[in-house]
Amino acid sequence: MDYYMKEIETAPRHELEALQSFRLAQKIREVYEKVAPYRAKMDEAGIKPDDIKTVADLGKLPFTTKQDLRDNYPYGMFAVPMSEVVRIHASSGTTGKQTVVGYTAKDVDIWAECAARALVSIGGSKHDYVHVSYGYGLFTGGLGMHYGAEKLGAVTIPASAGNSLRQLEMFRDFGSSIICMTPSYAMSLIELMQENGVSKDDFDLKAGVFGAEPWTEEMRREIEKGLGLKAYDIYGLSEIMGPSVSCECTAQKGMHVCEDHFIPEVVDPDTFEPLPAGTPGELVFTCITKEALPLIRYRTRDVAALCYDKCECGRTLVRMLKPQGRTDDMLIIKGVNVFPSQIEAALLGFDNNATNYLIVVDRVNNFDTLEVQIEMRPDMFGDNVGEVEGYRAKAKTAIDSAIGVGVNVKLIEPKTLARSMGKAVRVTDNRKLKNKFEGGKQ
Amino acid sequence: MLKQISIFVENKAGRLCAVMETLAAAKIDVRAMTIADTSEFGIVRLIVNDAEKAAGALRENNFTAKITEVIAFTIPDHFGALYDVIKLLGENGVNIEYSYSLMGKNQSEADIVVKVGDAEKAGKILSGAGVKLISPNDAV
Structure with a gap:
């Protein structure tokens, strides 16, 4: 069993907690001094930096939410002057403004170290050819894994996403051994291989890290079979860092969190009380080494459970069991974050009478589909197929451009959508994203 | 000139049947019918003995119906x-x-x-x- 940083990854829990406590106390003093919104939040809660001495004091601190980042857009939560910031990323589509995050040179270096740890934990080394097919750009996926692979000393192939036939050619010609991409992109490559008579035996793939969207154990098996590799889950969010906040090891039994940098908690999404290990709840992270954007008790809205048992890989770092959903209404469609409110805004912006609609999300042959059903009204209808199709096409363009994901607009007969007494139910998600960790069992 | 009724229907089993059931119940005589179809919806066009009455009955039953000359x-x-x-x-x-x-x-x-x-x-x-x-x- 190989580790990238053995002392940390296999440290006795009490030593790790001592390190966390030290770093936490220091970070809280720092944010209180340097980040005005945090000072205001702590003052309001009656908490002084000296009240936070150990990890056990974490619960005294107020939470941070995505709204805080929006309220302080773009750089208001940063703890360093912009002259210290060397990189900006931004989260994929959300309502209104995107969420901007920043990194100092040291942050980028720690991120690369976390990604290198992830690559080693799935069996990678400097002898590997790491093929990064996450998108490069404001999305953290591409550059995050890229820096990790370079840090590890592996041959790094910055393929980015798209141009799928070329990706297969590179797998073969460049000798790609570890791939990094979204699970749905892996599925589409497998389909392309079948269409073009390409065999997994043409490649030398041994492992892949797949993240940025929910996927199932069934997809894991299909990806492993289709590409001839071991498929691992990786987790991250730009607000905390990006991919490699946590990653599975070869045991494939949950994702080890880089706890020396991020303290995870699981809280009840209604009462915000901390939940015991093994109980699923909202995942909350506190950054204890980040310089540019050290978020404190950031509510991820992802539902997951934590498992502190020592893993068969020898790591003592806590494992988070695969996220089982969200506490808000955010949908992750083909790896893109979509809020129903964005779809509504786009639809009503195009036709402010289109109030009777339903968003239907499904997964067909492992591909996410997004459909918006709109009830037909007399004023939309004029005895002419072209007119009706024209309406459909315009509605589709309006929604597509607002959310960045292709939508199918379907016009349905009046009064066919269920009318609810209270708040209308606008989303039906038919995807069955169950997995073996469900219910916090382990 | 004749009045024709156009009705929006989803392209799925039973929808044309529901149109005809409504017209039968309203005692409407259908003289001609044609359907323009797309993969997801169709437009049923009818010539009937009383277009206004037929359109009224259809609208009461939640159909989108339009009269065209x-x-x-x-x-x-x-x-x-x-x-x-x-x-x-x-x-x-x-x-x-x-x-x-x-x-x-x-x-x-x-x-x-x-x-x-x-x-x-x-x-x-x-x-x-x-x-x-x-x-x-x-x-x-």
Whole structure:
């Protein structure tokens, strides 16, 4: 069993907690001094930096939410002057403004170290050819894994996403051994291989890290079979860092969190009380080494459970069991974050009478589909197929451009959508994203 | 000119049946029907004995129904008869959006419905050329 940083990854829990406590106390003093919104939040809660001495004091601190980042857009939560910031990323589509995050040179270096740890934990080394097919750009996926692979000393192939036939050619010609991409992109490559008579035996793939969207154990098996590799889950969010906040090891039994940098908690999404290990709840992270954007008790809205048992890989770092959903209404469609409110805004912006609609999300042959059903009204209808199709096409363009994901607009007969007494139910998600960790069992 | 009813229906089993059930219950006599289909929806077009009553019954049952004016004419049942009329419209710049046939009264004749942009103009062209136009009373 190989580790990238053995002392940390296999440290006795009490030593790790001592390190966390030290770093936490220091970070809280720092944010209180340097980040005005945090000072205001702590003052309001009656908490002084000296009240936070150990990890056990974490619960005294107020939470941070995505709204805080929006309220302080773009750089208001940063703890360093912009002259210290060397990189900006931004989260994929959300309502209104995107969420901007920043990194100092040291942050980028720690991120690369976390990604290198992830690559080693799935069996990678400097002898590997790491093929990064996450998108490069404001999305953290591409550059995050890229820096990790370079840090590890592996041959790094910055393929980015798209141009799928070329990706297969590179797998073969460049000798790609570890791939990094979204699970749905892996599925589409497998389909392309079948269409073009390409065999997994043409490649030398041994492992892949797949993240940025929910996927199932069934997809894991299909990806492993289709590409001839071991498929691992990786987790991250730009607000905390990006991919490699946590990653599975070869045991494939949950994702080890880089706890020396991020303290995870699981809280009840209604009462915000901390939940015991093994109980699923909202995942909350506190950054204890980040310089540019050290978020404190950031509510991820992802539902997951934590498992502190020592893993068969020898790591003592806590494992988070695969996220089982969200506490808000955010949908992750083909790896893109979509809020129903964005779809509504786009639809009503195009036709402010289109109030009777339903968003239907499904997964067909492992591909996410997004459909918006709109009830037909007399004023939309004029005895002419072209007119009706024209309406459909315009509605589709309006929604597509607002959310960045292709939508199918379907016009349905009046009064066919269920009318609810209270708040209308606008989303039906038919995807069955169950997995073996469900219910916090382990 | 005739009044035609157009109804929006989803392209799935049972929807046309629901339209017909509504019309049967309202005691509407259907004289002609055509369906324009796309993969997801269809437009059912009907000539009935009482278009206003039929549209009312359909709307009460939550259908989107619209009344459109179409033009209908009778032609003799021999070679070239349809060509003569269509040619007349074409030469006068009248575009036919769609067309279908109507249940005829006479076996030696055929009744044709056409939807054009300007029904009044088309009617004048046809009647001016001696084409036998069908009035609402003839159709029912």
